[in-house]
Amino acid sequence: MRPLKRYLEQQGYAVTTTEPSVYAIMEQVFADRSIIFGGFLDDLYLEDEDYERPYPAFTKPLKMICTLKGDAKLSYARHGERVSIKVNDERIGVVDLDYPEGPETAAYFTAVVRLAQVWFAEQVFLYGDEMTQLCILPKELVVWLEANGFENLAHRLVADTQRSADYPLRGLVLVFTGTFGDMKRHSVEFEAEVLGARVQQVLTRLTDYLICGNKPGASKLAKAEELGVTVIDTDGYQALVSQAE
Structure with a gap:
């Protein structure tokens, strides 16, 4: 020392x-x-x-x-x-x-x-x-x-937050916006948390991805651009889920 x-x-x-x-x-x-x-x-x-x-x-x-x-x-x-x-x-x-x-x-x-x-x-x-x-x-x-x-x-x-097949979203901070077919948004968010993600309601500099369903919120899109947060659609989200399998 x-x-x-x-x-x-x-x-x-x-x-x-x-x-x-x-x-x-x-x-x-x-x-x-x-x-x-x-x-x-x-x-x-x-x-x-x-x-x-x-x-x-x-x-x-x-x-x-x-x-x-x-x-x-x-x-x-x-x-x-x-x-x-x-x-x-x-x-x-x-x-x-x-x-x-x-x-x-x-x-x-x-x-x-x-x-x-x-x-x-x-x-x-x-x-x-x-x-x-x-x-x-x-x-x-x-x-x-x-x-x-x-x-x-x-x-x-x-x-140590590397993702795995059991927790493909581990270590990621996500925000969801828009509608997601027959699933309510809180159900989609719960599913993401089960897969290891941390779900926020408000975009911050900690957010990794803004996940956009149908009719995403204009204010969230603008905030994502301001903060430099990556924006992906539901296909991109599914790719995140499957990439660790």
């Missing part, structure tokens, strides 16, 4: 911890920009309190990112054993309290990291083994860390 300590001191940071670990150094130097996720990459460690409001193991990391952003508000709603977690009324993900170590939780935490990457471009550094920590750092420090052998797990996390 000496090269890291030396680099930070050269940049004007006071490194006072004597513990020889990147975790301890980051927690001391960037205490107000370090967000502990727990071991969600491998095992999720939960306490009894995490199953009750405000579900801290799941909401605390996102709440801290919202605080750093400054103009974002977290909310959540529980339906049975499922907790839907939102930012500015836009759903980020769902946690199943009956199966908290399942794919929905992994997808939720991945979405939190992706949101941080959008809000703080090139500043996200994710690291740790048993205890995973995300830091919002100066861009030049992230570059230095990656160039000097410190693995940024944010890259691995994105790679």
Whole structure:
């Protein structure tokens, strides 16, 4: 850890911890920009309190990112054993309290990291083994860390969202507009979520595709163009579903 300590001191940071670990150094130097996720990459460690409001193991990391952003508000709603977690009324993900170590939780935490990457471009550094920590750092420090052998797990996390035959839409953020034959739109959206997608009602910079049925909404098409979101029709959507089979 000496090269890291030396680099930070050269940049004007006071490194006072004597513990020889990147975790301890980051927690001391960037205490107000370090967000502990727990071991969600491998095992999720939960306490009894995490199953009750405000579900801290799941909401605390996102709440801290919202605080750093400054103009974002977290909310959540529980339906049975499922907790839907939102930012500015836009759903980020769902946690199943009956199966908290399942794919929905992994997808939720991945979405939190992706949101941080959008809000703080090139500043996200994710690291740790048993205890995973995300830091919002100066861009030049992230570059230095990656160039000097410190693995940024944010890259691995994105790679781990690869799609499969069972979940061909895993890792994709979708918005639907228009009508879809005999199926109601909420049924089409539910089907997409079963296949691994995260469905939004409003287009954001996190959206991967706008799926257009018949008579798509003009405002959504205009917003997709403004944000640079890819627009596809139902044939394109079916191609997404079948490409991982």
